[in-house]
Amino acid sequence: MRLAEDPEVEKFRADFSAFLDAHLPSESEAVPRPRSSSDVPDWARAWQRTLFDAGWLLPGNPPEYGGRNATLPQQLAHLEELARRQVYHSFNPQGLGIIAASLLTFGTQEQKQRWAVPILRAEITASLGMSEPGAGSDLAGLQTRAVADGDYFIVNGQKVWTSGAHDADVLLTFVRTDPQAAKHRGISVLLIPTDTEGVTRRPFGSIVSPDDLDFNEVFFTDARVPKENLVGQLNQGWTVAHGSLGHERTMLWLNYAERLDDLIRDAPSDQEWYATLLMDVQALRLLGYRQLSGGRDPAELSVLKLLGSEAVQAASLHALEDRGPEALVHPARTGPYSHMNNENFISSWFERYVRSFSGTIAGGTSEIQRNIIAERILGLPR
Amino acid sequence: MEFEFDEDQRLLQRLVRETVGKTQGRPEAELWRTYQELGWLEAPPVELAIVLDELGYVADPTPFLATATWFAPLAGRLPRGAGTGVCDGTGQFVLDADRADEVALLTRDGVRVVGGPELETERVPSFDPGLHVAHVRVPDLAPGIPDLTLMGLAISTVGSCRRILDLVVAHVKQRVQFGVPIGSFQAVKHKAADMYVAIERARALAYFSALTIAEDDPRRARAARMAKAAAGECQQVVFRHGLQLFGGMGFTWENELQIYLKRAKVGDLLLGAASVHRKALLS
Numbered sequence: 137m138r139l140a141e142d143p144e145v146e147k148f149r150a151d152f153s154a155f156l157d158a159h160l161p162s163e164s165e166a167v168p169r170p171r172s173s174s175d176v177p178d179w180a181r182a183w184q185r186t187l188f189d190a191g192w193l194l195p196g197n198p199p200e201y202g203g204r205n206a207t208l209p210q211q212l213a214h215l216e217e218l219a220r221r222q223v224y225h226s227f228n229p230q231g232l233g234i235i236a237a238s239l240l241t242f243g244t245q246e247q248k249q250r251w252a253v254p255i256l257r258a259e260i261t262a263s264l265g266m267s268e269p270g271a272g273s274d275l276a277g278l279q280t281r282a283v284a285d286g287d288y289f290i291v292n293g294q295k296v297w298t299s300g301a302h303d304a305d306v307l308l309t310f311v312r313t314d315p316q317a318a319k320h321r322g323i324s325v326l327l328i329p330t331d332t333e334g335v336t337r338r339p340f341g342s343i344v345s346p347d348d349l350d351f352n353e354v355f356f357t358d359a360r361v362p363k364e365n366l367v368g369q370l371n372q373g374w375t376v377a378h379g380s381l382g383h384e385r386t387m388l389w390l391n392y393a394e395r396l397d398d399l400i401r402d403a404p405s406d407q408e409w410y411a412t413l414l415m416d417v418q419a420l421r422l423l424g425y426r427q428l429s430g431g432r433d434p435a436e437l438s439v440l441k442l443l444g445s446e447a448v449q450a451a452s453l454h455a456l457e458d459r460g461p462e463a464l465v466h467p468a469r470t471g472p473y474s475h476m477n478n479e480n481f482i483s484s485w486f487e488r489y490v491r492s493f494s495g496t497i498a499g500g501t502s503e504i505q506r507n508i509i510a511e512r513i514l515g516l517p518r
Numbered sequence: 519m520e521f522e523f524d525e526d527q528r529l530l531q532r533l534v535r536e537t538v539g540k541t542q543g544r545p546e547a548e549l550w551r552t553y554q555e556l557g558w559l560e561a562p563p564v565e566l567a568i569v570l571d572e573l574g575y576v577a578d579p580t581p582f583l584a585t586a587t588w589f590a591p592l593a594g595r596l597p598r599g600a601g602t603g604v605c606d607g608t609g610q611f612v613l614d615a616d617r618a619d620e621v622a623l624l625t626r627d628g629v630r631v632v633g634g635p636e637l638e639t640e641r642v643p644s645f646d647p648g649l650h651v652a653h654v655r656v657p658d659l660a661p662g663i664p665d666l667t668l669m670g671l672a673i674s675t676v677g678s679c680r681r682i683l684d685l686v687v688a689h690v691k692q693r694v695q696f697g698v699p700i701g702s703f704q705a706v707k708h709k710a711a712d713m714y715v716a717i718e719r720a721r722a723l724a725y726f727s728a729l730t731i732a733e734d735d736p737r738r739a740r741a742a743r744m745a746k747a748a749a750g751e752c753q754q755v756v757f758r759h760g761l762q763l764f765g766g767m768g769f770t771w772e773n774e775l776q777i778y779l780k781r782a783k784v785g786d787l788l789l790g791a792a793s794v795h796r797k798a799l800l801s
Contacts, residue, residue, distance in 0.1 A: 137527065137564055137725065138520045139733050411796035412751075415723060415744045422521050422722040429522035443715050503704070509714055510707030514687050517702040 142209060149213040152192060156221060159186055166475035170227045172339075172350045174261040174300025180227045183476075184258035187225055193256060194225075194232065201240060201248075202256045208428045215387055219394045222474035230299060231255045231262035235308045238380040242325075242368040251306060251327055265295040265309035265328070265354060266377070273504050275310075275377065276319045280356060282311035282326060287363050289313075289326060291334075291356040297498075301352035302339040304330055308380075309356075314371050323373030327365040334359035344487050386437065389424045392444025392495060393417055396451065398481055402471040403455035410454075416447035435512035438505040445495030446502060452489040459485055521726070523568075530565055534558075534572040542576050550580040550600070559586050559596055563666060567673045567728035571721070574677020577781040579648050584614035587670030592622035592629050601634075604654055607661030611788060615652035616641040625658045646780035651788070663789060665731050665742035672742075672749035673724040675785025676717060679749075679756040681778045683713045686763050693765075700763075709759040720745070720752035743795040750792030753782040 141149075165179050176184070187193040188202035196211045197203030206214065218225055226232040232255065239252035254260045271278040280293025291311060301307060307328045314322030328335060334357045339349040368376045396417040404410070420443055427436060456463045463485040471482030480491055496502045510516045523531065537556065541549055553559065558569045559582070566586055573582060581600035589601030599619030604612050607624075615621060618634040639652040687710060690701035700706050727745035730738035757779055761768045768775045786792060 137523060137729050139729060139735055141519060406800050408793060408796040408800070411747065411799040414799060415748055416719070418726065418741075418744060419719040419722045419748065422726050423718060425519060425521040426722070429520065439715055439718050442711070443719060503708070506708040506711035507704065509711035510701075514683075514710055514714060516687065516691065516707050516710060517699050 141213075145207075145209045145213050148195075148206065148210045149217055152195075152214055152217050155190060155192055156217070156223065159190075160221075160223065160476065163475040169479065172300040172303045173230060174228050174263050174302075174304035176227045176258055176261055180224075181258035184226050184228075184256075188257050192225075194237075197240065201236075201252065208430070212387060212390070212425075212428055215390050219390060219397075221476070223476040224478065226258065227478075228255070228258065228261040228300070228304075230264050231304075234264050234380050235262040235306075238308060238325075238376055239327075239367065241379050242376050244364075246364070247327070247367065255306075260305035261300070261303060262306045262308060263298055263301045263304035263352075264380075265298050265301070265307045267297045268294060269296050273501055276323065276374065278310055278312060278323065280309070280311045281315070282313050282324060282361070284313075284363070285360075288360045289363065289366070291326065291328065291359040291361055293356050295354040295356075296352075298337075298352040298354050299350050301330065301354050302337045302349065306330060307335075307354065308367070310373055310377060313373075317371065320374045322371055323377070324370050325367040325373045325376045326361050327367060328356075328359065328361050332359050332361065343490050344483075386427075387424070388437075388499070389420055389427075389440035389444050392441075392448050393420050393424070395448045395481065395492075395495075396420070396444070398471060399448070399451045399455055402482070403451070403458065405454070405458055407454070407458065409451065413447070413451045413454075416443070416451070420444050420447065433513065435508055438500075438508040439513075441495075441500065442502055442505040442509070445492070448495055449489075449492040452485075452492045456485040456489045521722075521729075527565065527568060530561075531568050531572070534569050538572050538576045538578070546579045549578070550582070553580065553582055558582070559590075561586075563669070563728040563732040564725065566666075567669065567725055570670055570673045571677040571680075571724075574674035574679075574781070574785075575681045577648060577678060577681075577777050578674075581614040581617060581650070583670055583674055584618065587664075587667050588613055589618070589620065589622050591664035591666040592624055593620075593631050594629075597622075597631075603664075603667065604656065604659060605661070605663050605667065606789065607659050609654040609656055609659050611642060611651045612639075612654050613788065614650045615639050615654050616650055621654070623654075623656055624660050624662050625656075626660045627658065644784070646784050648777070648781070649784055665727065665738050668742040668746040668789060668795075669724060669727040669731060671785050671789055672720070672727065672745035675749040675753055675782055676721045676724055678778045678782040678785065679713075679717050679720070679752050682756050682760040682775065682782060683710070683717060685775050685778070686710060686713070686760050689764055689767070706763060709763055713756045713759050716752040716755040720748040723748040740799060743799050746789065747792045747795035747799065750786035750795070753786045754792070757782055 161183050168177050191199050191204040193202035195203045195206035195214050198205055236252045236255040239247050255262050268278050282289040282291045309326050309328045311326055312322050313324040336355040338353045340351050342348045466484035466486055468484040469482055511518055584602035585600050588603035589597050592603040597620035601620045602614045602618040603622040605624040616639050621632055621634050623630045638655045641652045690706050691699050693700050724745040727741040730741040764775055767773050
């Protein structure tokens with residue numbers, strides 16, 4: 137145990153910081169604003185490409201995929217520096233963090249060149265088609281069918297939540313390819329371009345506003361998908377799912393630490409909840425750093441997600457209540473505007489509170505995290 | 519920063535676990551001698567935290583905690599025999615004051631060390647029968663609780679909470695109702711998971727406090743308060759869910775659960791409960 141940073145990590149952080157000073161787009165350049173998690177305006181595409189070309193997009197990747205083979209602590213320093221300055225490296229976060237990452241792990245050389253690199257260079261955007269009306273926490277129960285037909289799969293079924301799908305060029309879609317097999321063993325993953333005939337996307341509003349369009353229903357009606365778009369082995373989709381969500385989860389806790397820091401900045405209070413907030417963010421960081429040192433049980437990521445997401449929710453509720461009737465005002469801006477960040481994070485107090493539920497519902501509900509902790513860490517019977 | 523034990527610290531943890539596992543239930547004097555022979559009293563802050571984490575796990579009956587974290591940081595040395603310190607300005611509820619050979623007093627004129635038997639002390643009857651706390655009557659006391667004192671109580675409390683969770687997990691795995699172990703019910707699992715998260719959170723803050731003391735980092739005073747507050751919050755969750763999940767059996771004198779529940783509760787009540795330190799963090 138030591139407090140001091142590794143000098144190599146500090147050098148890395150300083151280099152990245154200097155790069156940001158030299159290349160960040162100005163506020164006047166950063167318009168128009170993105171509308172969804174797959175809507176990336178031209179200025180933001182150029183920004184992401186600048187990062188890619190300089191090896192600062194995902195520094196853990198090799199140079200040909202926008203990185204510089206950085207170590208885990210260096211990757212964390214990169215994300216911390218972005219967070220400190222409230223800068224998004226991509227306005228298509230799931231494209232970068234889940235879809236491209238999955239393709240780099242499970243895809244063929246050709247898929248990496250044809251899909252992953254364009255996603256990383258923000259030439260195209262991607263969304264993730266996992267959940268279905270009947271398959272949420274029980275993801276393995278998904279029923280969207282893909283049937284082999286010559287050089288194609290014929291896809292029928294429906295996805296839901298599919299963030300940003302209406303603005304995405306391609307969907308990483310989990311489909312059932314063997315209905316006879318046990319439910320985890322009959323799933324495959326397909327890249328489905330959204331302009332494929334038979335793919336219909338219907339965005340729908342969130343609790344915040346009918347115009348807040350990120351969620352989608354996606355319907356597949358005899359959609360023909362070339363077999364070369366199969367990602368990973370046939371019927372091995374569960375492995376890809378675990379890998380995909382693994383990519384998302386390793387440093388996901390940092391997002392919660394950022395939201396907690398936002399609340400520390402925007403909702404100063406002399407009430408005790410504020411001290412709890414200070415303690416929560418400190419504990420979350422400590423446990424997150426410890427997780428990076430390697431050799432930890434991946435199930436412990438559930439501790440980080442549960443602690444982080446519930447702390448954000450608790451503190452957001454206190455911030456809302458502290459403001460009394462003032463908190464009725466909506467829309468509103470409740471924190472300093474940062475043109476390289478997502479405006480959701482400084483929206484009305486009500487919106488900030490309700491958006492905290494994305495942390496406790498999406499990406500494995502708090503209930504599922506508790507099950508994982510109880511079963512996989514504490515060894516309670518399933 | 520690096521927030522994982524290094525190889526030596528892991529070795530120490532293993533040694534402490536083995537030792538306290540083997541010696542649990544032995545006479546107090548023998549335990550006390552063993553700890554002294556092993557040099558645990560001289561351990562620097564992080565290593566001391568490792569020891570106290572395990573001594574809390576067994577609700578250690580010796581004056582180790584008071585000697586290492588109440589006496590030593592005030593006096594700047596170890597006592598002859600057992601020691602404690604008076605540092606909250608009142609002389610009320612001082613750990614082990616009734617059985618200390620030397621007592622360090624924080625007074626308005628600085629720290630003064632006196633022989634324990636010279637002091638007028640009055641042991642306080644407590645719900646924790648293994649606990650020694652006493653009132654000390656001395657004039658001119660001043661408040662100023664050392665960071666190490668708060669950290670020591672915090673990590674000991676977390677250790678007791680870990681024991682409670684281990685006992686609860688073992689219980690719900692073997693206790694069968696409705697034909698299945700009750701640990702298979704989500705209502706039970708989710709409480710156990712919340713206990714685990716509370717422990718991880720408090721334990722991280724306690725070790726961070728130890729680390730800031732070891733490196734004399736400017737954050738040390740706040741880190742110590744955070745550690746103490748988090749241990750108190752942890753104990754609230756672990757006590758409530760722990761006693762609840764044990765059902766009637768946890769409510770009996772025979773069941774060892776009560777020993778650790780009480781020790782955990784003591785850890786919150788001494789030196790300011792969670793709320794006191796949360797408020798202090800805001801000023």
